[in-house]
Amino acid sequence: MGIFDKFKSNRAAQDKAKKASDAAEKKINERTGGKYENHVDTGQRHVEDQLGMSRDQDRGRDRPDQP
Template identity: 55%
Template sequence: MGIFDKLKSQARNRGKQGSDTAEQKLNEKTGGKYEDQVDTGQQRADGTLGMDREPHRDRPDQQ
């Protein structure tokens, strides 16, 4: 795996973690009343930003 692939993976992981934290806080503040809507919004945002995709596994490791 090249250095840029590692950096992309780290950024994706941080972005996903931030997205999950935001979802959790929104659900806490609303008492879970809008949980379905918040979940749908998070999935759309993750999809738009490409965080729902897995890194390329079919590429050979670069050294």
Template identity: 55%
Template sequence: MGIFDKLKNKMSPDKTKGMSDAAEKQVNERTGHKYEDQVDTAQQKAEERFGVDRDRPDRP
């Protein structure tokens, strides 16, 4: 059992979404939104790993 599995079992989906959104916002602010697409992709992969199901609109 890896670290993600341990965290996944301890955290609620709502709390995970909030933390994920906060992390994305902070990273985007610190990088001047220069890597917004990469940060969004990383957030999606992390949420998938934690089992967070979120409908995301496609970006243009």
């Protein structure tokens, strides 16, 4: 069992990671004036999906997949 397997089963750690991820996204968008907002969101979504943190389902969002 690897470190990410433990992370995927720990809901408290996932919630903490989501908050940190959202804070980082907000800070990046502030610093770039939102210029790369779509790229940042796509990257954040990709990382969260890889870690098993399905953010759209947890937050009640229905976003279409980006091309």
